[in-house]
Amino acid sequence: MDAPGEAHFLLQGDRLSRDFVSVGVEDTVAQALEKMRAAPGSNEIFYCYACDPQGRLVGVVPIRKLIRAAPDEHIASLMFTRVVKLPVDAPDSLVEDFFVTYRFLAFPVVDAEGRIVGVVEVGNFVDAFSDTLFDEVEGRVRDEVFRFVGLPENEMKQTRPVRMALRRFPWLLVNIGGGFLAATVTRLFEQTVERLVVVAAFIPMVLVLSESLGVQTTAVSAAMIANQKVDAHQVRREVLGTSLAGMMAAGVVALLGSIYSPHLAFPFVLFIAITLSTSLAAGLGALLPFAFQRFRVDPHLASAPLVLAISDNITLLTYFTLVTRLLG
Template sequence: MPGPVQMPPETAHTLLQGDRLSRDFTAVGVEDTAAQAMEKLRAHPGTGEIFYCYACDPAGRLVGVVPIRKLIRAAPDERIASLMFTRVVKLPVDASDALVEDFFVTYRFLAFPVVDAEGRIVGVVEMNQFVDAFSDTLFDEVEGRVRDEVYRFVGLPKGEARETRPGRMALKRFPWLLVNIAGGFLAATTTRLFERTVAELVVVSAFIPMVLVLSESLGVQTTAVAASMVTHGEVDRKVVAREVLAASLAGLMAAAVVALLGRVYSPGFGFPLALFVAVTVSATLASCLGGVLPFLFKRLKVDPHLASAPLVLAVSDNVTLLAYFGLVTRLLL
């Protein structure tokens, strides 16, 4: 069969910028046996690690790949055609650095064959070459994406880290602070409606932070999962439903613990029961909101990270307080 195709000298420097293309590979024929392929490997051991053996048809076109481990374990008379994987992930000879980077990140292979316009293998790009060439760039890009996603989730617009004008930074942040202010004002109004309950039962005030933080935590957790799915376009309703159910069950367990703690501070079962029901209801609602709102805001063309978390917190806080105060008032007064 024809050997590896040699590229003309005048084009070699354009091939993936030359320095990242290795000619250190072994090509075998599809009709070769495993023993014949091993002989070719021994005849051309190369200077680096060999991960794959590349199968070519009589015209020299790449048609399959055989991992070296699979070749070693095969029977000596077994044909390459029966050992090779025919779905070959390969790079074109004029691949850009960005495409090479995407291939390694997406497919996670140790090396990729590079083919010319006729499909003939001309070289390989190996993982160690990729890491040396792209590690700094890749790290910066991943770090930037993670930083932007974290910033957006806590209410900071994308690109906030690069903003240098304090005035513009404040204007971008202020709208989402208004959501928190509105939620806090409604919570204060709700508390005002139950002044008598708070005045007569001091222990009710002591458990307000605990009751609120549980629903907020569970709501933010499900919001984070759903918003991440929306951002990356990987929407899976079963995953969202499982996340909501898990958060609700966690809220139920937390409600039982809070109820036991309430029993320490209040005789009888009225106050512990109020705690249990309030935490259970608020945690379930917050989990549901966290799983649904990111998708709703995406449909409304609003950034799900920026809008979902503040609204989930505001709604869950007020529902929690209404359930908590209402149940305590009904059961104890």
């Protein structure tokens, strides 16, 4: 949180540059370039801003695109209408987020009526925040990495190995239990594996696909919880996209399976098993973090082990059942 009197330092101080070029939407490229040449500080202008007759900012044209266009072409046909802009009363934290998120060289600053009043350039931004920005970004990245692998954010600060071990051990038991159950499922289909050696050869490939896609959706849902920005539409889209990716991977594995097995049914088994298991893993990965949050269990610690354990066993059960029924 910005301290009183400091929240608008970047925009209200001398770091808000007035060296920018604004042109009319009906201006030609030749007219726009002429305005650029006449503008003060033209050597440091990154974008050309287009305004309507009322002076409101309605578009932006990168300088490179402007130079390459025909002289008689109008700005309206070149400009991008989705302009990322800052309000004149934007706090420093918002300015930081804009530069980190969008990676533009400059942002226009507009007043309440949408008229451009200045620009914030990347050079001024780095000067203002070079010390605090990198510490903050480094902290965000570190915390995200720790959360993704199932560790608490303050793990590096804990010096007692016993406490760290006790915190991690329960979820290792989940992995052990899932692995033992998977071994039991495999043992139940021992005769199938012995009769069809190629079935065993594809087990690692079948498992790794469901595990990989399940962890990906888990990471997306866990990030939403961490950022407190839950979007149900994005969750559904993530599950659908991940499931389609699993189906495409299933097709590739099925083609590989046809090389090693004379049975036409075996590639079909691979395709169905991988498609079902990856879709299930995607759904579990997306929903389990929210379920754990509801029951006040840390979703970052609990979700990944359970997603892996459940998806592995469902994958093996589906795979072996289909192989036994169709090839047995």
